Amino acid sequence: MDIKQLRYFEAVAKHLSFSRAAEHLHIAQPALSMSIKKLEQQLALTLFHRSDRKISLTDEGNELLRHARVILRNMADAEHAMQQLRGIQRGVVRVGIPSMLGSYHFPPILMAFKHRYPELDLEVIEGGTWQIQQQLERGELDLGVIVAELVPDSLCATVFLxxxxxxxxxxxxxxxxxxxxxxxxxxxxxxxxxxxxxxxxxxxxxxxxxxxxxxxxxxxxxxxxxxxxxxxxxxxxxxxxxxxxxxxxxxxxxxxxxxxxxDLSLAWSRDRHLSVANQTFLDFVLEHSCANK
CATH class of the missing domain: 3.40.190.10 (Periplasmic binding protein-like II)
Known part of the structure; x- marks a missing residue:
């Protein structure tokens, strides 16, 4: 068991619907169903009754939910405390995104990020990959989406999609x-x-x-x-x-x-240090893009 599995399980238990839980978590429903199935296999227990498109918690599921909520609440408290220590509660992320990805891939990710980190300011600039690359090199953007094969030596990058x-x-x-x-x-x-x-x-x-x-x-x-x-x-x-x-x-x-x-990458200037806010956004995009593959 890991935290992500518990978070997914708690969402399904709360909504009693895989589709609504997937929408709430901003992940694909098949990925959510597979995660719950793997959790049941690992525990060798059935956590949900499934019948006629309706689900309900089993006795074992109710017991796990009680523990999961305690763990997730403690984790949230710990994350909040660490955010305050790191200064994550303040900061600006300036990211360049091409129009197609800005319309179809990033909206749920951006909304989820703002929900988790409401105090961080997020500036999204639309542009072509060449324009984004130049803005990164000039320090006008912190992060930007470009094609992996086009990443110049002046930039660092990691593939996310x-x-x-x-x-x-x-x-x-x-x-x-x-x-x-x-x-x-x-x-x-x-x-x-x-x-x-x-x-x-x-x-x-x-x-x-x-x-x-x-x-x-x-x-x-x-x-x-x-x-x-x-x-x-x-x-x-x-x-x-x-x-x-x-x-x-x-x-x-x-x-x-x-x-x-x-291969689409998030890139940043090799000469500029990523702030805690920018590193947090980068990690968040990687996590959520992988979850929706």
């Missing part, structure tokens, strides 16, 4: 019936692209150089909703991360025939 770049088309597009898209097929289409300096544009430009293709770019914009709208209306195709397309019934996300995988 791996995502596949997907060809995105409307449901009526001829490519929508395929299982994958070749680079040649992609560059034969009219493209809706991010402007230069954004990691998705860098991926497409690199792919074009590798294949000797000349992209036919009809629209350039950094607004994800506008890109999706243009693609839906059939005026071109684009590349997006799966997270931006998963819940959109009017779009189809297809992998490249040779998959394009991005």
């Amino acid at each position: 791996q995502q596949e770049v997907m060809v995105t088309v409307s449901r009526e597009h001829p490519l929508a019936a395929q299982q994958q898209v070749t680079a040649k097929q992609f560059f034969e289409q009219e493209l809706v692209m991010f402007k230069e300096g954004y990691f998705h544009r860098k991926v497409v430009d690199r792919l074009a150089n590798q294949t000797g293709a000349t992209p036919k770019i009809s629209f350039e914009t950094n607004l994800v909703p506008l890109i999706k709208s243009i693609v839906k209306q059939g005026f071109g195709i684009s590349t997006l991360l799966g997270m931006a397309v998963d819940d959109d019934q009017d779009l189809v996300a297809l992998p490249f025939a040779e998959p394009v995988i991005l």
